[in-house]
Amino acid sequence: MNRTILHMDLDTFFVSVERKHDNRLNNKPVLVGGVGDRGVVAACSYETRGFGIHSGMSMKMARMLCPEATVIRGDGGMYSNESKVVSEIISQTVPIFEKASIDEFYADLSGMDKFHDSYKMSLELRDRIKRESGLPISFGLSTSKIVSKVATGEAKPDNQKKIEVGEEKMFLAPMPVQKIPMVGDKTNKVLYNMGIKYVKTIQEMPVEVMAQVLGKNGILLWNRANGLDNSPIIPFHERKSISNERTFGKDTGDMRRMREMIRAMGENLAYQLRSGNKLTSCVSVKIRYSDFNTFSKQVKIPYTSADHVLIPKIEQLFDQLHNRRMMVRLVGVNFSDLVTGNHQINIFDDSEERLNLYQAMDHIRDKYGTDDRGNSIISWATTLGIPNISSMGNPFNGDPPIIPAHRNA
Template sequence: MNSPQRIIAHFDLDSFFVSVEIINNPSLKGLPVIVGGQERGVVSTCNYEARKFGVHSAMPSSKARQLCPQGIFLKGNYAEYSKYSKWVTDIIASEAPLFEKASVDEFYIDLTGMDKFFKPLQWTINLRERITKETGLPISFGLASNKMMAKMATNQAKPNGYLQIPFGKEKDFLSPLPASEIPGVGAQSKLILQAMGIHTINDIYKAGEAALEERLGKMGTDLYYKSQGLHTGEVSPYHEAKSISSENTFQENISDIKFLNAELVRLTEKICYELRKDAKVAGCVAIKLRFADFETITRQTTIPYTCADDEVIPMVKALFDKTYKKGTPIRLLGVKLSELTEDAVQTSLFSDVEKKNDLYKAIDNVKDRFGKAFVKRASSN
């Protein structure tokens, strides 16, 4: 028995961070807006008005300012981005039979077999309209026979549009596109392809599997199949983000504020370390206090997606200050991070974090070698 024809939709929120900024400040509409391009940082997101000047994501802010001196440069409001991302996720979760959240602004939906009950294209159009109506965010989608084709269709549909690639027409769609449009073709592989006289996706196909494999190894074989629109990646079912937490029940009730603050730092360092080991970042932090009379209070807040101790600790301390009844003995203290995601790339572009990431990597390596307690923040001693 033949398997049913796969039907995959790919949704991508257009210039997501900028779109949220414009919703919160409509006077920005129509202006070149750049998020993340601070003094020594790089551009995270820019709108199409800024792109006309040659600005693009991951560009050094100094270069972006040269190209677009009239641009509106914003630091970014990560708590708002997290809120809107969750809003869109909740809408999709309420409608889609099976979906994957690929990043804060990108989703895949598997509609395979659902064409027996409704027209997939119209269903996807309706979902897009609902997202835009409820959130105000522009969003594009592609509909195709697999994840790769759906994503490439979305790229062609942007900004704020949609495109369906009919089954069997994958090669026709791909042929005239630049070779660099295939996901995974970076600057280095693009140069190799150009040296082979390959400029379009059709050129990749005509070059043949053997020639591509000889120059690019396994990637060459992969490109050959992708040039025909073939891709087997599955839509991974989305589950509500799990949390990571740590708590300590004291042998005796504690009211020493210096000790409690040091314990908050220790607990936060511990779970941030575990988060980095899982290659994830968190978008929400919570604290838990249990007093001597067993009254238990939890308080949480959204945070910019991060796994860095120095970014989470101030949030934890602020929550504690708002929650703690001064002088009241505490029986249990806990810290929890939630809204976990592996999508750390976008969020790490907002600031000059490359050195910070290297620092934490070095610290974690020491912890791995000598134990987690070997390296401590000064305030946790």
């Protein structure tokens, strides 16, 4: 049975939320992100794109390209709340949905046509979201997640597009290969060197050729180019907290060891947040002494998944908690009040260099796994012999340098 997959994307989400709360921004060029020269563009209105501006660009460059743009620092908490409103509307309407990010959703409407036209249902859902949230949203409807996502991109801004069963290949064929999710700059360069500019060329190639050039990713790319995608909808469940704790083999009073342990816990939990597209607004630390008396302390913070925000809070809580002249049996760290949202939200505070650092550290973890011996990312990576990692210094003090070597670690 053919599936019916709906993909919905809130248009220029951060900008739309700002305009909802200040209609003076309507129809004007708007940039959301870090307001300083070293900040990064988190989102930009359609009015700025004709100047060559895009998300991820340095704010300094964006302001040079479009000096008349209004620059807004952004409010991660406000965006998360607006996203929750839309999530609640969708949950009340469809049988199962996936929240892919703070502004992107999938829903499985397979079999619904027996009771209600799926396209009509999608239109009604879009109208309700616009009416009750006050935000523009686009959708694509097809037999797979990939084709629906591409259809949404073609429908924008503030519109919808349905791809009929059997027309998936025809729909994708004339598009540039960059339109296929997973084709980044590196893959696009490989395809360009092969003379492949459009999806139709991939469709006409034997899958074996793509596999020979790109391995398993080549097979995946060939399937996507042909509209073949059976990836499931992952049901959305809001996780409330994540935590980590460690019982020492022998009770300890070594402050340096304990601080290194909670720092490593915080780094690994922050990495889990970023990997799962989550943000936290509550940090807590726990200490259990050798007499089994247990104490904990927590602090509320703006939504984040950034090490340079979380680690100092963890260390501060630990220093406040550790006030007894007694050996320690256990330490633990907990992040709670989680919401869906990726590290893009933290671009309001981050410099381009810091974002590069996080990408480098997360890439190291993706390749080598996480350390479970209580070592921070710097000391752990140094033991692995990763070049230049020991020269980073403390990544939580000031703006760290760009470290190109780590991108190939």
